[in-house]
Amino acid sequence: MIEVKDITKKFGRKKVLNGVSFTANKGEITCLIGINGVGKTTILNAIMNLTPINSGEVLIDGEKIHKESYEKITFIPDAITMLPQMRIADAMQFMADFYQSWNQVRADELLSFFKLDPNDRISSLSKGNTAKVNMLLGLALDVDYLLMDEPFSGIDIFSREQIADVFTSHLVEDRGVVITTHEISDIEHLIDKAVILNDGVVLREFNAEDVRENEGKSIIDVMREVYQA
Amino acid sequence: MKNFLKLTNFELNRFSKIYITLIGLTLVMQTIGMILLSSSYMSDVEEQLAMGNSMEWITINLGTFSFSSLTRTFWFGGPIIIAIVTLLIYVFFIWYRDWFGKNTFIYRLLMIPTARINLFFAKASTIFLMVLGLISLQLVFILLENELLKILVSDAFREDQSLKQIIFNFDYMGVLYPNSIIQFFINYGIGFMAVFVTFTGILFERCYRLKGILFGILFAGVSLLIFISPILLQVTILNEFFYPIEIFILMAITGLVVISGSIWMSHYLLNKKIRV
Amino acid sequence: MNIKLNSRDPVYIQVIRYFKEQIATGILEPGQEIASRRELANKLKINPNTAQRAYKEMEEQGLIFTEGNLPSRITKDEVIIKHVREELILEAVNTFIASIQSINVSLEEAVELIKKNYHKNPNEQEGNQ
Numbered sequence: 265m266i267e268v269k270d271i272t273k274k275f276g277r278k279k280v281l282n283g284v285s286f287t288a289n290k291g292e293i294t295c296l297i298g299i300n301g302v303g304k305t306t307i308l309n310a311i312m313n314l315t316p317i318n319s320g321e322v323l324i325d326g327e328k329i330h331k332e333s334y335e336k337i338t339f340i341p342d343a344i345t346m347l348p349q350m351r352i353a354d355a356m357q358f359m360a361d362f363y364q365s366w367n368q369v370r371a372d373e374l375l376s377f378f379k380l381d382p383n384d385r386i387s388s389l390s391k392g393n394t395a396k397v398n399m400l401l402g403l404a405l406d407v408d409y410l411l412m413d414e415p416f417s418g419i420d421i422f423s424r425e426q427i428a429d430v431f432t433s434h435l436v437e438d439r440g441v442v443i444t445t446h447e448i449s450d451i452e453h454l455i456d457k458a459v460i461l462n463d464g465v466v467l468r469e470f471n472a473e474d475v476r477e478n479e480g481k482s483i484i485d486v487m488r489e490v491y492q493a
Numbered sequence: 494m495k496n497f498l499k500l501t502n503f504e505l506n507r508f509s510k511i512y513i514t515l516i517g518l519t520l521v522m523q524t525i526g527m528i529l530l531s532s533s534y535m536s537d538v539e540e541q542l543a544m545g546n547s548m549e550w551i552t553i554n555l556g557t558f559s560f561s562s563l564t565r566t567f568w569f570g571g572p573i574i575i576a577i578v579t580l581l582i583y584v585f586f587i588w589y590r591d592w593f594g595k596n597t598f599i600y601r602l603l604m605i606p607t608a609r610i611n612l613f614f615a616k617a618s619t620i621f622l623m624v625l626g627l628i629s630l631q632l633v634f635i636l637l638e639n640e641l642l643k644i645l646v647s648d649a650f651r652e653d654q655s656l657k658q659i660i661f662n663f664d665y666m667g668v669l670y671p672n673s674i675i676q677f678f679i680n681y682g683i684g685f686m687a688v689f690v691t692f693t694g695i696l697f698e699r700c701y702r703l704k705g706i707l708f709g710i711l712f713a714g715v716s717l718l719i720f721i722s723p724i725l726l727q728v729t730i731l732n733e734f735f736y737p738i739e740i741f742i743l744m745a746i747t748g749l750v751v752i753s754g755s756i757w758m759s760h761y762l763l764n765k766k767i768r769v
Numbered sequence: 770m771n772i773k774l775n776s777r778d779p780v781y782i783q784v785i786r787y788f789k790e791q792i793a794t795g796i797l798e799p800g801q802e803i804a805s806r807r808e809l810a811n812k813l814k815i816n817p818n819t820a821q822r823a824y825k826e827m828e829e830q831g832l833i834f835t836e837g838n839l840p841s842r843i844t845k846d847e848v849i850i851k852h853v854r855e856e857l858i859l860e861a862v863n864t865f866i867a868s869i870q871s872i873n874v875s876l877e878e879a880v881e882l883i884k885k886n887y888h889k890n891p892n893e894q895e896g897n898q
Contacts, residue, residue, distance in 0.1 A: 315767075331609075339604060
């Protein structure tokens with residue numbers, strides 16, 4: 265379980281996160297929803313210790329993040345994190361060199377699933393294919409938790425469909441996934457849990473099926489409700 | 494340790510194109526310089542011989558040709574200066590390139606399952622290896638160019654120099670190629686210490702951005718003060734109390750203090766304060 | 770598979786309903802193997818946990834059964850299948866009655882109209898809104 269406990273974060277005088285708490289379970293897809301600039305990316309960065317927080321803490325299976333944690337949790341940012349001059353094969357080699365959890369069989373499977381050519385240079389890829397390589401590099405790690413920042417934004421519809429397919433496949437099976445989005449409708453039926461953010465606080469954290477069953481509301485209904493309150 | 498070596502190898506590869514260019518530029522410019530200078534000298538000599546002047550007269554009036562005739566020109570010193578400037582810029586660029594562009598590689602580096610200080614050590618080692626590599630290659634080049642000189646200029650007009658004489662005759666090469674092993678450790682120790690402190694300064698900037706520049710400069714200032722504190726004490730309150738060897742030992746200690754401080758500070762910044 | 774999910778009803782209930790329709794119309798035959806929960810999730814683009822829940826629920830209702838590690842199958846129990854069919858018919862009729870009552874249509878008029886229009890749009894008989 266990933267536990268985010270009351271984290272605050274200031275950029276200069278501006279409070280970006282103002283006491284954010286939520287949990288994300290293994291085997292579930294948790295979605296952080298909020299308009300742009302609400303601090304979703306900052307939360308993911310904070311979980312990965314890629315940015316300092318002013319207070320609060322993040323626990324991964326009860327532990328604070330340390331160097332071995334990166335074999336257990338990985339982050340797929342909204343832009344690719346490899347050098348543009350690298351070929352896809354070089355990028356995979358880099359991962360294999362540094363991560364014990366790198367699973368080459370799965371990487372090869374993903375290559376063919378996404379129809380990517382390992383000899384292509386990253387700088388020469390389309391937006392959609394760049395996003396797919398980015399996904400591949402994270403998904404091919406045998407980690408328990410995957411964080412993804414806006415995996416669907418700014419790419420073509422077919423790439424989007426392919427990436428959505430990943431969520432229902434064995435590639436994320438039994439893992440804990442946290443994704444951020446500002447556009448929920450594409451993935452409404454994919455997620456287990458929604459965490460609605462605004463102004464640096466969690467407005468509501470709920471299980472999507474429970475809300476449909478008990479309140480007869482869609483995720484967007486709940487959003488409308490909490491944003492207008 | 495394995496990850497440190499892999500990272501160092503990776504960093505070396507990232508700079509290899511520019512590095513090989515620098516090596517090529519050095520060899521080509523120095524060789525061209527040697528050919529141009531010696532052939533212009535030899536044509537002067539032949540002109541004089543044609544005018545019927547004796548060889549003694551020529552060596553006295555035109556002078557003999559030695560390796561120093563090359564080292565004093567831009568053909569020899571130019572590429573060295575270019576290499577030094579490039580490496581100095583790269584001390585900064587080796588960090589900043591990871592934050593540049595949309596493809597921010599720093600995400601990947603910070604998420605490698607290894608102590609983050611290894612990034613610092615890998616980048617520092619890369620700079621050190623590059624510097625030492627260029628220095629030793631330049632020695633090889635001097636020997637090669639000296640052989641070339643023997644082919645291009647006939648014995649009568651050539652003044653052969655040993656490697657030591659060539660270096661000795663060329664002022665700023667004395668810094669790069671010190672006479673004694675102790676001097677070598679002093680020169681390069683100070684150089685590498687400066688690289689460490691600069692790296693820490695860069696990390697301050699990366700953690701605190703604008704404010705960080707101030708912190709970085711402050712850190713460098715304090716480091717300098719600590720390092721030269723034995724000299725400061727010597728000339729102020731202690732009134733020439735220490736022998737030179739004692740000053741040397743004290744400065745070796747303060748130098749180590751500065752390096753440890755820089756590593757400790759960088760470790761802290763990379764783990765607690767860095768941002769992507 | 771041809772199913773349009775709405776976003777307000779629980780997805781697992783929509784999935785169960787979809788299966789009931791397939792069973793009632795005979796598209797899924799008694800004893801027929803069905804997709805694994807993973808395949809179903811993938812085809813419907815739904816969360817695998819939800820597919821799992823739908824299957825669990827259907828298992829409890831006796832709509833499907835699983836023997837050992839084999840894939841799940843549609844029930845062979847005629848009573849259950851008959852019951853499913855009746856349930857769906859009754860549900861559709863109730864919906865229909867509710868909507869014609871709301872606009873004050875008499876039973877006779879409704880029956881007359883049903884007789885007249887029943888064969889006109891045979892493709893639109895499926896119960897999804």
